[in-house]
Amino acid sequence: xxxxxxxxxxxxxxxxxxxxxxxxxxxxxxxxxxxxxxxxxxxxxxxxxxxxxxxxxxxxxxxxxxxxxxxxxxxxxxxxxxxxxxxxxxxxxxxxxxxxxxxxxxxxxxxxxxxxxxxxxxxxxxxxxxxxxxxxxxxxxxxxxxxxxxxxxxxxxxxxxxxxxxxxxxxxxxxxxxxxxxxxxxxxxxxxxxxxxxxxxxxxxxxxxxxxxxxxxxxxxxxxxxxxxxxxxxxxxxxxxxxxxxxxxxxxxxxxxxxxxxxxxxxxxxxxxxxxxxxxxxxxxxxxxxxxxxxxxxxxxxxxxxxxxxxxxxxxxxxxxxxxx
Amino acid sequence: xxxxxxxxxxxxxxxxxxxxxxxxxxxxxxxxxxxxxxxxxxxxxxxxxxxxxxxxxxxxxxxxxxxxxxxxxxxxxxxxxxxxxxxxxxxxxxxxxxxxxxxxxxxxxxxxxxxxxxxxxxxxxxxxxxxxxxxxxxxxxxxxxxxxxxxxxxxxxxxxxxxxxxxxxxxxxxxxxxxxxxxxxxxxxxxxxxxxxxxxxxxxxxxxxxxxxxxxxxxxxxxxxxxxxxxxxxxxxxxxxxxxxxxxxxxxxxxxxxxxxxxxxxxxxxxxxxxxxxxxxxxxxxxxxxxxxxxxx
Numbered sequence: 001x002x003x004x005x006x007x008x009x010x011x012x013x014x015x016x017x018x019x020x021x022x023x024x025x026x027x028x029x030x031x032x033x034x035x036x037x038x039x040x041x042x043x044x045x046x047x048x049x050x051x052x053x054x055x056x057x058x059x060x061x062x063x064x065x066x067x068x069x070x071x072x073x074x075x076x077x078x079x080x081x082x083x084x085x086x087x088x089x090x091x092x093x094x095x096x097x098x099x100x101x102x103x104x105x106x107x108x109x110x111x112x113x114x115x116x117x118x119x120x121x122x123x124x125x126x127x128x129x130x131x132x133x134x135x136x137x138x139x140x141x142x143x144x145x146x147x148x149x150x151x152x153x154x155x156x157x158x159x160x161x162x163x164x165x166x167x168x169x170x171x172x173x174x175x176x177x178x179x180x181x182x183x184x185x186x187x188x189x190x191x192x193x194x195x196x197x198x199x200x201x202x203x204x205x206x207x208x209x210x211x212x213x214x215x216x217x218x219x220x221x222x223x224x225x226x227x228x229x230x231x232x233x234x235x236x237x238x239x240x241x242x243x244x245x246x247x248x249x250x251x252x253x254x255x256x257x258x259x260x261x262x263x264x265x266x267x268x269x270x271x272x273x274x275x276x277x278x279x280x281x282x283x284x285x286x287x288x289x290x291x292x293x294x295x296x297x298x299x300x301x302x303x304x305x306x307x308x309x310x311x312x313x314x315x316x317x318x319x320x321x322x323x324x325x
Numbered sequence: 326x327x328x329x330x331x332x333x334x335x336x337x338x339x340x341x342x343x344x345x346x347x348x349x350x351x352x353x354x355x356x357x358x359x360x361x362x363x364x365x366x367x368x369x370x371x372x373x374x375x376x377x378x379x380x381x382x383x384x385x386x387x388x389x390x391x392x393x394x395x396x397x398x399x400x401x402x403x404x405x406x407x408x409x410x411x412x413x414x415x416x417x418x419x420x421x422x423x424x425x426x427x428x429x430x431x432x433x434x435x436x437x438x439x440x441x442x443x444x445x446x447x448x449x450x451x452x453x454x455x456x457x458x459x460x461x462x463x464x465x466x467x468x469x470x471x472x473x474x475x476x477x478x479x480x481x482x483x484x485x486x487x488x489x490x491x492x493x494x495x496x497x498x499x500x501x502x503x504x505x506x507x508x509x510x511x512x513x514x515x516x517x518x519x520x521x522x523x524x525x526x527x528x529x530x531x532x533x534x535x536x537x538x539x540x541x542x543x544x545x546x547x548x549x550x551x552x553x554x555x556x557x558x559x560x561x562x563x564x565x566x567x568x569x570x571x572x573x574x575x576x577x578x579x580x581x582x583x584x585x586x587x588x589x590x591x592x593x594x595x596x597x598x599x600x601x602x603x604x605x606x607x608x609x610x611x612x613x614x615x616x617x618x619x620x621x622x
Contacts, residue, residue: 029434035510036427036435043424043480044444050458050477051448057457071460117351120344125337129345135608136352142600144539146561147593151358154365154586160376162361198355202612226340259542263561284456285546291456298454306451313450324449324486325428325442 061296082296091274099275101185102256106192107249113193114200115242119234121201122208123226137198145195149263152191153178184269188260203245204238211237240320247316251309254301276301359597366390366590373586389591399592401552402559405544409474409555410537416479417533418526424485426514429492445482459546473547474540474555481536484529491525492518527610534603560592 056072061082063075086092117137124130140148155162158174167175177187215233224232256275265273280301284294316322357380364382365373372383393399424445432438458477467473495518503513519526544558554562 032510033435033437036430037437039423039427039510039514040441043420043485044441046420046476046479047445047448047482050461050479051452053461054453054457055451056453057461058453060457060460067460067463071457071464117348120348123341123344124348125341126345129349133348133352134612135605136355138608138612139601139604140355142535142539142604143597144541144557146539146541146557147597150560150589150593151362154589155358155361160374162379165376165379194355198351206612226338281455284459291460295454295456298456302452302454309450325446325489 118204141199250312425488
């Protein structure tokens, strides 16, 4: 307070006009800030209700939750019992293994393939064809997994599916893409790429477009052929964005892809196909209706994901100076 | 002129043509399954069951479409989806603009910005999961109302980020000039920022549209009555859970017939047509919008 007074008198002693200006400026800034708070209010309230309250609702993981008593009602507390029970389940090991296999391979291929597609597209000089290809390969991203799963069950059927009929022409026996536990994960990975690889190439293509063309001229002068130009100019030019995408992908390690797997999973392939997310769903809304156990599995996933996602963002901030906000 | 063109053609190496061929193959791989669905939906049942249809319809017929479009349930589901799209997209875009504009200010202009940014950012890092979320919505009495599909996802954080990064790149002079003319923040946001950011707004509108059009999980969880289900949930229930409890619901008896391949295909086509119509118009914008939103100076 005293300090403030001193500085004010000092101001007045020097000049009076800037002081009045500053006061007005401050008032203006306060009025602006008020508008900003008002603009943010609806978004903040809704986010608080639908994102933050469920976080507090995770307390049900430590209860024996009975829906009729309400979310924050008078429930019986059971401590860590749900966690120990969860990890004593015989299928839990294979569920984690399936989740990791699907998540890691989807994310690794999900970076490599889009990078390759982007490089290939950037080399295409026929703009008409390039635009056509772009339009088509971005499209599957906008279809839902419900629709794609429907198409897949139809087309991949071992009896009369189009794919197996085509394979039959080459004398290949019908493959049970969705019914063979050894093949099911591969089917998931490939169909995921079918949907997302084209769309994923957008950011990489943009990075390539941003590379200084004189670098290519210089490389050509040095006698570099196309392959060497890609290796020495294009790839180094994409290093930043690829690093960023790798770091941000860290957070996906427990995301096996619920929408896809849930719609294609069946009893024959549960052994290799069931993932953490479908398991969490089944615990709560399947036959068992064990809400607390499901919430505990969800809490476990959220905590691990929290560490992983934070690590990803921290690394990308540290090394790529990336800030989401 | 002609000679010039020929010489130009020769400049492309064999590798170039291989590259082009591979890309075209890739595009075909994306397109052919959809064409197969279209052909199946337009063929008669016998040819489909005999496995004769690949890309060209056999025994051209619109019976499947007639059957699908005569189903009252289909229209009801479509109506629910249209309703949620209209409400949801409006709400999403409005809230995105309202959140992105103040967040695009520097901390110098808006001191609480950091706190708000962390508030939103934390929702990306940690989530409460489906179960508490479900019971929260259920405790509001929102189950089986359209609001359950619209309100919980009203603030799409990544779209907010996309838009705020675009807002940041707009020249500050725009703002200052308007301030001198006496415009307040609301006017600056609505009259200056929104009109100059149309590519980005088109992008987040497309995302909101696709999100609402394609969502099926919330409909499955939050809608108990079949007549409240949006289109994707309805398709999911009918096409994929053919032998489940679903048919025990009232009014859903006799839906086994919908499992015919041609009907399935017709439903798939009907449900993706709106996306196919909207998509080409905004394609130019979303590539731009994504790039501008994700690449920062």
